[in-house]
Amino acid sequence: MGKGADTRGMILDRALSLASTEGLEQLTIGLLAKAVGMSKSGLFAHFKSKEQLQLSVLEAASERFVRGVISPSLKEPRGEPRVQALFDHWLEWEAAFPGGCPYQTAIIEFDDRPGVVRDYLLETQRDWQDALTQAARIAVDEGHFRADLEPKTFAFQFTCLAIGYYQHKHLYRDGTSKTLTRKAFDQLLDSARA
Amino acid sequence: MGKGADTRGMILDRALSLASTEGLEQLTIGLLAKAVGMSKSGLFAHFKSKEQLQLSVLEAASERFVRGVISPSLKEPRGEPRVQALFDHWLEWEAAFPGGCPYQTAIIEFDDRPGVVRDYLLETQRDWQDALTQAARIAVDEGHFRADLEPKTFAFQFTCLAIGYYQHKHLYRDGTSKTLTRKAFDQLLDSARA
DNA sequence: TGACGAAACGAACGTTCGTACTATTGTCGG
DNA sequence: CCGACAATAGTACGAACGTTCGTTTCGTCA
Numbered sequence: 503m504g505k506g507a508d509t510r511g512m513i514l515d516r517a518l519s520l521a522s523t524e525g526l527e528q529l530t531i532g533l534l535a536k537a538v539g540m541s542k543s544g545l546f547a548h549f550k551s552k553e554q555l556q557l558s559v560l561e562a563a564s565e566r567f568v569r570g571v572i573s574p575s576l577k578e579p580r581g582e583p584r585v586q587a588l589f590d591h592w593l594e595w596e597a598a599f600p601g602g603c604p605y606q607t608a609i610i611e612f613d614d615r616p617g618v619v620r621d622y623l624l625e626t627q628r629d630w631q632d633a634l635t636q637a638a639r640i641a642v643d644e645g646h647f648r649a650d651l652e653p654k655t656f657a658f659q660f661t662c663l664a665i666g667y668y669q670h671k672h673l674y675r676d677g678t679s680k681t682l683t684r685k686a687f688d689q690l691l692d693s694a695r696a
Numbered sequence: 697m698g699k700g701a702d703t704r705g706m707i708l709d710r711a712l713s714l715a716s717t718e719g720l721e722q723l724t725i726g727l728l729a730k731a732v733g734m735s736k737s738g739l740f741a742h743f744k745s746k747e748q749l750q751l752s753v754l755e756a757a758s759e760r761f762v763r764g765v766i767s768p769s770l771k772e773p774r775g776e777p778r779v780q781a782l783f784d785h786w787l788e789w790e791a792a793f794p795g796g797c798p799y800q801t802a803i804i805e806f807d808d809r810p811g812v813v814r815d816y817l818l819e820t821q822r823d824w825q826d827a828l829t830q831a832a833r834i835a836v837d838e839g840h841f842r843a844d845l846e847p848k849t850f851a852f853q854f855t856c857l858a859i860g861y862y863q864h865k866h867l868y869r870d871g872t873s874k875t876l877t878r879k880a881f882d883q884l885l886d887s888a889r890a
Numbered sequence: 891t892g893a894c895g896a897a898a899c900g901a902a903c904g905t906t907c908g909t910a911c912t913a914t915t916g917t918c919g920g
Numbered sequence: 921c922c923g924a925c926a927a928t929a930g931t932a933c934g935a936a937c938g939t940t941c942g943t944t945t946c947g948t949c950a
Contacts, residue, residue, distance in 0.1 A: 505917070505927070523808040527722065531908065543909090544928040552908060601808045610804040613866040614717045614795045627867060652879075658860065659880050665863060666856030672807040673821060685846075686853050693887050700897065725938065737940085738898035746938060 510548050513538050514562040517555070523601030526556045526608050526619070556619050563604045564626055570595045572633065581644035582691070585637050585660075589687055592664055593680065602668045631657050638694075647694045659690055704742050707732050708756040711749070717795030720750045720802050720813070750802075750813050757798045758820055764789045766827065775838035776885070779831050779854075783881055786858055787874065796862045825851050832888075841888045853884055 516538050521529045531552060535545040549555040571591040578587040596603045609627065612620045634657035641647040647656075663686055671679035710732050715723045725746060729739040743749040769781040790797045803821065806814045828851035835841040841850075857880055865873035 509927080525719075525721075525805065527719075530906080532906070541929045543911095543930070546909075547928070550909095607804055609863060609867055610801055611719065613863070624867060655876060655879050655883075658864065658876050659857075659883075661864075662856040662860030662880070663853075665859050666852065669803060669807070669859060670852065670855075673803055673818060682849060682852050685849050686856065689849075689853075689887060693883060703897080724936080726936070735899050736938090737900075740939070741897070 509540075513540075513545060513548060514558060517559045518562055518566075518604060519600055521559050521601075522599035522604040522607060525611050526559065526604075527611055529556075529559070531555070553618060557622060559604070560608060560619070560622055560626070566598075567595065567605075567630075570598070575637075581641040582646035582695075585641055586691075588634065588637060589660065589664075593667070593683075596664075596668060596671075602672050603664075606665060606668050631661065634660055641694075645696075648696045651694055656690075656694055660687075663687055663690065700742070703734075707734075707739060707742060708752060711753045712756055712760075712798060713794055715753050715795075716793035716798040716801060719805050720753065720798075721805055723750075723753070725749070747812060751816060753798070754802060754813070754816055754820070760792075761789065761799075761824075764792070769831075775835045776840035776889075779835055780885075782828065782831060783854065783858075787861070787877070790858075790862060790865075796866050797858075800859060800862050825855065828854055835888075839890075842890045845888055850884075850888060854881075857881055857884065 513534070517529060517534055520534060520537060524533075531546055532542050534555075535542045538545065549558055571588065575584055575587040575591055578584045601607065605623070605627070608619070609623055612623055635653045638647065638651065638653035638656040638660075642649060642651055642653065663683055666686075667679055667683040670682065707728070711723060711728055714728060714731060718727075725740055726736050728749075729736045732739065743752055765782065765785040769778055769785055772778045772781040795801065799817070799821070802813070803817055806817055829847045832841065832845065832847035832850040832854075836843060836845055836847065857877055860880075861873055861877040864876065
């Protein structure tokens, strides 16, 4: 159980990069094998099907997301600072992948294709949305946000900005995306406060 | 030049639906041929390459977008009513495709892949962003929006909501997306007004 | 009606896809 | 150091990919 898990991890590392630029479907087994310097069959043995590979890639992404975004944000003070931290860490995390957030790509690819991949995406995205909603609710409780703020709506607006940032950055590539998104987010925070 | 253009149009019609659900790359020539009841080679003859087919599909989408969103909105009164119309027509237009806005899918697929398709996406998306910015600027001039509003930022926020709506709708499929998005948009309008 | 160009066809090209088998290598505990 | 077993490579498969080819059907006008 030693060596195998290591190579599997290395494969998923490389797969995450490829999936972020090419998508989960274009992430081909032959291509991935060449990228990590293995034979197609040798790599294939680690995952018993392409669908399992796709799922494993998303699970690896989840793990990184928790480690890079969720956990560090939970260490921040409750309320607005934590909301702000979630946003900051999201921006950082997105930049860690050459093709941007792998979830973004995967959701577009699979939101109309039923199966275990779509199910997994739905589940994790719900969790992320719940976490955001909860963070907003706490900010209300703490008195940072106005009492009549709807946490769910706030979470949606938050997510919209995150998605929009991703798209703007990768399409225009003019370096203005981060400033623009920060401005929009500050405005969102403004209207969320008392 | 009669018959050929007709079938070409019919092909692109079907292709638009398929591309919105499957993506421009998964929109396979063989699959499309089967969908329209033609032979692969017969269909292929209309476009001299797959890249040309993809480009033609996007051009067909552009045409529909102008006819369904831009033009009718320009008939509305200048200022906020026109901005509102742009948003309303966007929501309608998006619903006309089984897999949602074909641009959304295409941008995610091609934003990291240089070529004529990406170039075309960049160009049309810039046009759309410019149109939105211009509409916001007019609303400022008319006194509907506050004088210090930044039209470009507003256009970005607008687009973010549109993208977010698309994703929410197709992933969750719980029927709450439109209400949620309208609420967020109303809030955006509120903060844009005096 | 005959002829001619446009449009659609069927078959085949070489390549790559995901997956199934079998063989070879590598890594450890006795 | 060796046997067991995990890990990787090799080979082959049927199907689908984009593309090309030569041929056949269709539409139109002399």
